[in-house]
Amino acid sequence: MKQQIVPPLAVHFVWHPNDNINTTIMDFRRYLTRDIDRPFSRELNIPTFLYSSQKRSHPPSNSPKKLAKKDVIFLFLSANTLMIPSWKEYINSLPERKNYHLVPVAVEHEGIGHTSEGRLKSLNCIRMFEWNEDFKKEYAIFYLSHELYRFGLKNINLLESGIDSSIRLFLSHAKKGDTGLKHAKAIKKFIDNSNMQGFFDVNDISSGFKFDEEIEKHIKRSTLIAIESDAYSTRYWCQREILTAKREKRPIILVNSLEEYEDRVFPAASNIPCVHITAEPLNDKDILRILIAALLETIRFEHARKLLTYYRNQKWIDQNAVIFARPPEIQQIVEILKKNKKSNNLVICYPEPPLYKEETEWADYFNITVSTPLWSSDKKSYKNKKFRIGLSIADYQPDGYDKQNQDLDELKRFSQSLARHLLANKHTLIYGGDLRNDGFTQFILDEATVLRDRLQLDKLFVENYLAWPLNVKQENLKWYANYNTVVKPVSASIPDDIKSLIHDISTFLPPDCLENKYIWSRCLTTMREESIKSSDIRILVGGKFENYLGKMPGVLEEFLIAYKQDLVIFLVGGLGGLTKKLCISIKNRKIEEEFTEEWQINHNNAYQDLQKIASQHGKHTDYDNLKEVIENITIPILAERAGLTNEEYERLMTTPFIDESIYLILKSIKNLPK
Template identity: 50%
Template structure:
């Protein structure tokens, strides 16, 4: 791995706690457009790393920004609240010059920040001027444009005005009144609203010759194809789409069908498709939706290419890979193959496109280009895959992999600056790739709606269908009394054929009534719970081959100590290979920082636990009297004697790779490193 290289882009959001109630909903909604949808894990959407900075109190500022990417954008939300907060102004002044600040004025007083050193000559985004009826749409549109302008503008120089605008090519059938009408409305909307300086819409009439000028125009544009009833039957509409595909341009297809289309033009697929209503009462919102989709697809398109270039530098994908921002198409492969000489035909044509992978049946047509030379050599062999699927294809032995991932208590992004939904994405991506490689997953979580077990199971169901393997590869290990909860029966029915539930009785030194649920509402009951959880964890970890650990609560748990911490300690004592992911926060981050800094984090001490967990002192006293208390001296000694070299043993990673695994906040990088390590230990003799 090239440690000097960094991912292409990270986006940061900073806002004052007194603005949280009003504006966080808009920030959160916008962020959803930038990240992979956890409810649609196989959708082809943006997945830009995002970091959030605020605090719980006006007297406190967030942790300092970190430089994670080659380009780091900061949306700085300014208002009267930030203006009168001395500590927040001091925080802003300390933002390193490596960050590109985009000031967003939530009210007119925000402009009084303009004299600050790092805001001089900055053009403020005027959020206070947006119409309230379409505020969320403008929020997404305007901030998306800033990402495009500063992150992916394809012009060599960026100046104010049209040179920084997104060039749009409106493709539509002139014979369709509705299509023409929508194209005119889009252009008029751009020309007559406050966003006119952001877009340069070019309407190309089909009567023009498709000459060099038009070709050059399209080469630097994002195409909005307005798909009306007659669109696909028009020659010039087809030519525009074909040229856009040939030039690998971003394309949005706007579905405006009124009645019927007898044939979808084949080239007008494999691109985002947005349906719009013909209801004139909501026309402005529909146009805003089109423009938002256009901007986001342009960003996704360019970001995908930059990210795949980064992966190529890192060695994730073959150096000679041809990069596509969309899954490859037949015409593109034909164009690539036709210019290959005899020696090149003997080489594998590697094609890489963004995650997630398409179904194998959708892309197996690439095998039909393969042939054999008169001397028996294979010609024109093609491999098309996404970064996490293009590597580690060797056959390897199945491992039983224990998963220790749980959420933690948020602090309104004061010290940990990632959204909790990143943990769900991590669970999905990790489970998907491990299950597809036919490993078995062991998770010791309770069965909550929208909990991590459910996300792993939903992913398992998808993977089972994708690879057509009906084997049960997910085990949920439950301690008494969790397995007598009524929800367990529902989970068994819902995930029948996907999930095996392993039940662990309470240990013999406690003797509860097995059939009666015991609420954890007093020290005695909490002690029984803690004994049951420890027993389950020890037996479960013993059955696993290795463990992946991330996040986890520091407080408000039911065991003898934080669950993820206890599973780390047990795994270390059993000498299990551990993949430790500290970049996603929680108590795992405290373990990682303690190992790296050689100084025990307060959260890993008995004193901190007693101060931050009501009733914990009583539980510890009771447990110690019975010989089963949490041993924090052991925790201190074990973590103090652990270093990265020890953790690296038997993981298949080098020390620098493991060190990166411990701190990376990027899901794909963490999963890549885990897969690399698993491949090494699975194929080693």
């Protein structure tokens, strides 16, 4: 099988479940991944993987794999990991590989004991137990980010000193006596008086002096912190520093410290992260916020450039594309055109997500193509084909990151990104049920609502199928009303064979007894049959084996119906859940135990009774037939339907990377016959 993509960086976290470190890990991880509550945010999008266990005496079943060009593994150490033999053995068994970097983090003093022998011998630990409790969250983000920068993005080895891998900061501020100068001095003093001297190399150059080669040289290799005081935008030399940093494509953050009024915000001081602080005095927590913002933007900037360069080498994007780590600006385009003289073949590529339509009108004027890895403004690259695409996306039961090493929020990121790109190409999305706060329908419809306004489309709808009795539930009707501009509710039929069992079709029927559960199972099957019959394509990801309503797990039933109807099917197995097990079963030509009737009976209360009443009506799940169907499905069959090679389809079934799975789906859909 052709190897899946190898992104520039992946981050892994390993911890003992009793160490109460989950909150710290998730706080830091939120800075590395795109915020699902702000899907159009321009934040880091680094793949993250989690390893822990549900039992104190057992380490994770899996260990961090080599997935990227550089893998950084944060090991959280304690008395638990040191004194429990299986945990100590697990840590010592981690392989020694090139670009596979272990970063020990001592949660408590006893964790340092790991560095006296074994795999972690002589490695320096991050000492969490020494941090000031008042700033513990800030210190965690700061120290972990810095190690990620050193080992993940800098070409260093373990023998190099901290100063050799430090981030160079350029403090841009107005001249003597201004608030900006006071803040710059406070930042410099904080760094000099702490143990952060090895993390940052600060260029202490006051603005107001002649902009010479020395200043420009510093900016070319620095992250610029622009301290926006009342006087900042009026200073010519400050403007020069911003423009130089933009021209040299350097990371920049803006520190907003206005006291009263600024008559004109300098246009170049935009399109960058901004931190707001109180005017003065600058306290330690605000300084930490500024340094964290500078560090994270440096990581985001360097990672974006490496990732886009890699995608260009993989031919995901135009081979001649000019790469930007932030969305392009007119001034930068003018400078490129001055050198290029031709705009009809100029392609600009920047990180996801795409810009709003209003922001790219200048690109049409200059006849320039702007793009992200998964989107392009070049309308010629898309054929005029519109498909009805059904989505089977569902959560699954988490296992404490024992075997499944990705968080469930990855399913939501996948659904958001997939919906964005499919709706932008004016395909119709079809989804069944799940009307709840933070459910997949909400995430998809939120994406559709924003996208409809962003692309200024007159019509952009998601069809949502609901089975009886959910379609008569009053709160569901109100739920639809909140999304009436983008959703088309479709009420599925009530099967004829159960109508006599229903006393009042206008009243909600709870699944609180065996007969009602049977009625629900029949209605859910009909809803799935009708929604899939109206689809051209089905995309499956996640899915649970337990605590479902129906005659079998929903994602499984939707797969079997879609396969029987010869639909194009995309199985995204790398994000876990039932779909992952289904992919393993198809690949090995042998079903996993979760697909057996015995397993289902043992793990789902009253399932055997439901099977009995369903069999009396000839509507039960035939597990012998299910086994035969799944074990006779081959990757070539699925790949041929989707128009992908066998290697590409197998990558779709296994990749843990959202971008790659969506890229393969979009590539297939673009090339499918109408």
